Amino acid sequence: MLKQNIIANYVSQIYVTVISIILLPLYIKYMGSEAYGLVGFFALLQAWFSVLDMGLTPTISREAARYNGGASTPLRFNQLYRALLVIFAGVALIGGTVLFLLSELIATHWLNLTELLVGDVIVAVQIMAVCVALRWITGLYRGVITGFEKLVWLSSFTAAIASLRFIGVFLSMWYFGFTPFVFFMHQLVIALIEVVVLNAKARCFIPKVNGPTNIGWSIKPIKSIFKFSLTIALTASIWVLVTQTDKLILSGILSLDSYSYFTLAVLLANGILVLGGPISVAVMPRMASLYAEGKHSDMIEVYKDSSQLVAVIAGTVSLTLIATARPFLLAWTGDPLLVEEAAPVLQLYAAGNLLLSFSSFAYYLQYAKGNLRYHLIGNVGLVAILIPCVTFAANYFGGVGAGYVWLVMNVFYLFIWVAYIHSKIESGLHVKWLINDCLKVILPVSIFACIFYFANLYFLNDNRLYSLVFVGFVFVFLFVISIISSQKIRLFLSQKVGLKRVK
Template identity: 35%
Template sequence: MANYVGQAVTTLVGIVFVPFYLRYLGAEAYGLVGFFVVLQLWLGLLDVGLSPMLNREVARARADANGFTDFRRILRSVELIFAGIALATGLAMTLASPLLAAHWFKVQSLDPAQVSQCLMLMGWMIGLRFFASIYRTALNGMEAQVSLNAINVGFAVAKAVGSLAVLRYVSNTPLAFFLVQLLLGLLEPIVLAQRSYRVLPPTTERIGLAFAKAQLITAMPFGLSIAYTSILWLLLSQLDRLLLSGLLPLDEYGYFSLVMALTSAVTLAASPLSSALIPRLTYLHSKGEIDQLIRLYRNATQLTAVLMIPLTGMVALFGKELMYAWTGNLAASTWASNIIFWYMLGNTFLTFTSYQYYLQYAYGDLALNVKINTLQAIIGAPLITLAAYRFGATGTAIVWCLLQAATFVVSPPLVQRKLAPGLYRPWMRQDLLPVATGAVLVLAVLSLLSGDLIARFNRLEIFLALSVMGVCVVAGAAAGSSLLRSYLARMTHLAPTGHQ
């Protein structure tokens, strides 16, 4: 619940404040904000699998009475590595920013010198966020969800309110925006580190600056497997954004950044459950409680389906209306409508393909994940590149959707039959398909009855209409969930029926 509240607040902050950023900065300058998000994801490759390895090690340490002494050594080693990487990232972006500003972006009205300064600040912000990820991983592995989300919400609100105040009352330039982000970014790793060390069990051993070579060698094969697949995944998932940043005019790339912000925010609605699920599945596997692991895995699938299929379906079908209600920009909404549909449909398949990764992560066996991601990258990267140059954003969206649909067909049966024989059929037939069927039937009826919402309603009315329609779709999905039906049956049976 803490994860869902935290994710809901941070997502809401993004949704509410983006139209104001767009108003004060303009579409071209907002394109720099979109590029910052892409750059941050690409430079996440420098993690080389250390964060996921750290997450798994802290979950395993909780199942071992003496596990935290070794974990503290690993944590200190990761801190030293990440500090070096963060420093190198800031320096590299400082040196590269003039060349990027002059030769990569299609700037129309912005000052190239200011673009260069913004890129330099981006490098230092990415380094700081990269270093802060150590402590987010530690808190998540300890299942300290309340503390982690309180900190995340606090900084999300502070960054949004602070940036908007500066844009409105001091300077409406992208440089001012990024300066506020950097100042608050300096505090973030300090607060997270302090909380992480308070949550970890105390130890009498002094760790110092010693490098835990033996422990890292033992843990790194798993981490390197994740690093390899992370490289492939970022290549596939961010290649379109990187290519289009140089192919589209910066104002259109600003529109594309809005699409990515919307589709990413919707997809992240599943992350609160997965953030709590991954360490718990790992813990159950370490304890040998496989039946409970499978039960939790199936229940989580149903709950995710009830939430995500209606949400992604509504955004896919009514993306134009939602974008208009959000931004008030009809040109951006019209430009984005088909692109939103294909990306959102692809992300629906991706949501449930990700569950195969959670299962492999818990078992510590990523062999199939490596093979599937390798094949996906070999096929997908050339297709995305060709689509970007020939058909622009619409082409990359269609290719993305087809790739995710094909991966969903292949990955679940292979992974589940290897790690949990007998799971695939009930997982698909009882946990996923009934929920999807209920949601799709309601969506089909609503799409036929809704008509042109933009022509008939104002922005607030459109948002309210979409909200009511979304509730109807969730009800249709919930009707297909055996977990929710059994829960309601128990509640009905336990409810008082009058005087006995």
């Protein structure tokens, strides 16, 4: 089931990532770069709204996994689900209302408008507030479905919703007009559909309670897991500060036009984290379940195997973007100005996000064991350093300065703090994991990526077709090298080929 879940997640995430990336130039072309800046701000609001989660989404996912592992009862799970439902609904209402009321202040005192009318932007932000609240509450339902490892269905649904959100919006704008109002009204309708369907599906997996026992609507069941939830909440809040502070600062410094280019580059680089997402969604509940069953060695094996898979997939994409940032952007958009603005930012964030993909595994291990203390401490220290550094760099050097800070911080976090975490909770794991499951895959690919980077500088060509062929060749070549460099992937493929020959 784990392999099926990972494959389903990857197919879904790759599809969602590809269509969102392919369509970005069309958004800028038909809506205008300033209007697309509003779309980037919308994504920023969703990220900051997740601070209100209070650790509840991963908590319900973990409790569902524990129930599957026999560590909980139907009554306890139902009581916990209802308690979380009350909290989710309340926070969604309060958070959405506050954001709605702040719409005028955001439009007039934060965003730097040049062409869009203030009134239109106020309405757009108000619609964003409702959309963000609705999409946030789906976290509860997704947590239930994920915890019960029904990820094939969830992946299919996510792909369908993404199609409606990214592709369907062009039908709405073609008919009603390419304006921010039409764009965000379409997102609101899709958000409503998403809430209704996910709610219905999650209820299908909630276990029934036999007998006349009263489940109730009390929030008392939260108390038993409050410490764990609070720890996740704090780490999630700090995580938003770590990953979104640069974007928030730049949204107030840059014009919406320039901010759209920065957002585009960061969104591309975030595709690396998206590629690691399906593995984390499948691995975290599985590791928690194995730990609850006392299968420690199996849990570590899942940990190491999934690390190599991330190294192969996310590593290939990241190093391809670093080596071919300019030809990639040129082939994709055909806009020389965009290439000059976005390419350096894309390279820096791609490198930083690759390191972050590996650092995240220390969190998965702590999550499975139910103790996020070291993760919390590390992120508090990181954000204490990151915020002033990003503020300074962004004010003086714009997006490129923020990119350099992001890369350096991730280097220190992976090679220093993650090593410390491993020494405390899984002694003897770090060096072997870092060398065998990360560096042995990444380093050979990095060498060839450097060769391609300098080759492109020497044979620089502004032809879009040439650029596209070059990027495609680099990606395929680096992907093959990464597979050859991964012992686990080589063994898996050789076993599959061997089985086919026997048949």
